[in-house]
Amino acid sequence: MPDTPPVKRKRTADSSPADPDTTPVRSKIWMPYGDIILQAESTQFRINRDVLARHSSVFADMFLIPLPSDEPTVEGCLIVRVSDTAKDWELLLDVLYDPFQESVSRPFAVVAAMLRLGKKYDIPQARDDALSRLHFEYPADLEAWDALPDHLTKIEDERGIHPDLLNLVYECGVYSCIPTIGLSCLHLYSLEALFEGVEHPEGSCVTLSSDTKLTLAIALERLLFFQRSALGWLENNAVIPHKSCQTRNACIRSKKDINHTVTWWEKETHDVTYATGEWPDSWSGKLCEACETAAREYTDTSRQKGWELLPTFFGLPKWKDLKDLE
Template sequence: HRNSKIEPCPSRVPYPSTKRQRTEEEPSEAAPPPAPAPTPVRSKIWMPYGDIILQAESTQFRINRDVLARQSSVFKDMFVIPQPPNEPTIEGCPIVRVFDSAKDWELLLEVLYHPFHSSVSRPVPVVAAMLEDALSRLHFEFPTTLEAWEDTEGVLSKIQPQPGAYIDLMHLILQCRVYSCIPTVILAALSAHRLEALVKGVRRADGSMARLHIQTFTRLVLALERITDFQRNWTLSWLKDDTIVPHKLCKSRKLCDRQKKQIDHLILWGNGHDVSYTLEGWNEEWSDKLCGVCEATAKLSYDTGRQKGWELLPTFWGYKEWKSLRDAL
């Protein structure tokens, strides 16, 4: 009857079952096996020079942690938490699992990495002008001729100079495959920062860190070795060549020889990773230490080395000659 009230059986209330209760360690034989975890897949947001992998659900995003850390203290604090030892990595990048949906992360990262996708539409000529402007600034700062490089005087003028800018520009140029700018942007980064600073990273004005990707750093170390050998055999070869200084026409051979050894000593005990003797002009302080004849022959040797340095610059980074560097954009 619909209104009948069913009372519990009183004989079953005070007496618990004598059957041993099932525990979590003893699953029912009839219980279906757990479904296998889905295989992680790469999202379209996969930065080749990213330094961390975010995994949302089964989707992985390779990003630069500094990009997120600059947006929010929450992200910054998240990356400060040390990862457990022996955790798996992908291409040397640690994996951080996040709990929002993959779609939410895709939308967020799309805004951060492709902000123009999320803004109002723009006419094709405007987009073309923006791209042309960006490339022209990069080509101005990092040209393909020694004369144009000398005109920059080694400082940024069309791009705002900020702490860590050369590291960020290096990543940008490598990611966008603006190949013609690669030799000089890497040289600029090595000129602006000691190797120790490049290892630890450079702090930007907002407190975040500009860091080199491990693959880029490896290339820099190899290039630095090639540059050191080049400088010893070309631009600075006059310091070891007794036919250049002291020259056979020198009227003060002992003095010039002593001054040459002093210059060599100062260079040797200066910045051990100094790349300035590859392309920078003759140091006028050296002229004050040498007689006119020795100065002229040493300067000629040095300038000949600079021209050779510019010619070989792409090879220091593993490329061929300049004309082989064609931008992908």
């Protein structure tokens, strides 16, 4: 794993502490038998060092060193300062003091806190729980992707969550989830909306970095280019009419109708679902059996290819070479 940033006991230049004149605030996590005060920003948490040491090798190693007795204390407990946000620590401590429940859906903010702090302080239970949820919702396997429902189940679904998720996986190096989260962003939002910022239900706005915006713009262009090639059978006779077709004129007309709908919809919305999506239900029954079978086989081959290339559309290696940052 990468070098782990040290836990701060004293304020240092890189710890970004609260303003020295800011009065520390007691958090709701204040254990009566806690033996240390963890301070993030201006918020203090009274907790048990053995709980941190049990879950985090970083804290376990730190607590092997005797804490200085001349440091300031709160209710007789020495203060350990960390450089993370108070919100992340509040969310993580809530989880650490309650049993993990893998079947329960967690809010995005909790998953993000578990992943950030779990990686930074080597808390495997938190890190792995968060990663398992991300990998479940955004798998690297097409069959697993097809089996998912239309909404998130391991992470609480809400408006604006996909740009948040994209920011998180870039930040924490969960590269194997970038292609499918990026695809979801381009499916759910226009490029203009992604560039300007997507609004959360409570009114705040999630913004993407300039590099991420550029990656999405390039990915959209690549997806649309591939998609036009994959849908080429709608504009020529290579697949339809099939040699066994008994209703050639009717199937050619139906093919043109499908093509008109796809072309209009793609132009209006930049819909990229045809690149890796399954055969649309709305196309079923519009062609004769021989033509539909041939078209379905062609579509399936194309989507397999689209899935194989999906990471490369986002500037990443193909699936077999795409690894998360340890």
